[in-house]
Amino acid sequence: MISVEDGVDGVRAPRVMVLAMDPKLSMDPDPSVEPKRQYARIIGLARHFVEEESARVDVVTAEPGGWEKLDERVRLHRLDAAEARHPLPWLEHMLVIRLPRVAVRPVARLGRPGARLERARTSASRTVHKRLFLPFYRHARPLVLARVARRRLPRDLAAAPPVRIIVMDRTSVPLARRLARLHPDAVVTTRQDRSLRARP
Structure with missing residues (x-):
């Protein structure tokens, strides 16, 4: 064949x-x-x-x-998997999502005040991601992917x-x-x- x-x-x-x-x-x-x-x-x-x-x-x-x-x-x-491991998106995910989540986790378990803090944390993380990171990354992404593709x-x-x-x-x-x-x-x-x- x-x-x-x-x-x-x-x-x-x-x-x-x-x-x-x-x-x-x-x-x-x-x-x-x-x-x-x-x-x-x-x-x-x-x-x-x-x-x-x-x-x-x-x-x-x-x-x-x-x-x-x-x-x-x-x-x-x-x-896509290699892009997620690139330092730029990885660092943004770590600083904007993971670290704040870890910091708030002990307080988030304390009933209603904790739930409010968790909602505020989620809202702040989404805002930073959508309004600050994504507009910047939209311009940087083609260069990041060209580098990843090597x-x-x-x-x-x-x-x-x-x-x-x-x-x-x-x-x-x-x-x-x-x-x-x-x-x-x-x-x-x-x-x-x-x-x-x-x-x-």
Whole structure:
């Protein structure tokens, strides 16, 4: 049996990488594009390259869910667990959520006053997370994920470099730039053309 990696007649299959770090942030200028529709686009694009172009396809993402319909021949590389261990989100979680929870825990067991303190702690943690950390992290996240991806991308990229790298969202742009430097012969594009020969 010939695998997708081997291609036809022993010739190595061309490799396509689909970068979809955050499918909710589409490159589509239309803000009305729903996440479900974007997931469908990514999954359909990956399936097309596997079935019609006999390509080896890698999808790189930081989103844990939404990939149930992804063709089993497509390699899914999830970065969400590694992202959670990165010092920046880890430190925020520790300082904003875990340490205050530990500090309040002994008092939180003291009936009604403790319950009020626990609610105040929860409210304060959520406020700091949503209003201070998330706006900052929204800008830092693409760089964090590009850094995380260094160790999590397929180890055989040097032996089987991609011929086409498709960028599906703004969060994937820093990683795409890095891959473009490492693989100058690859076509790096935001266009979703379903052809290996399409121009960038």
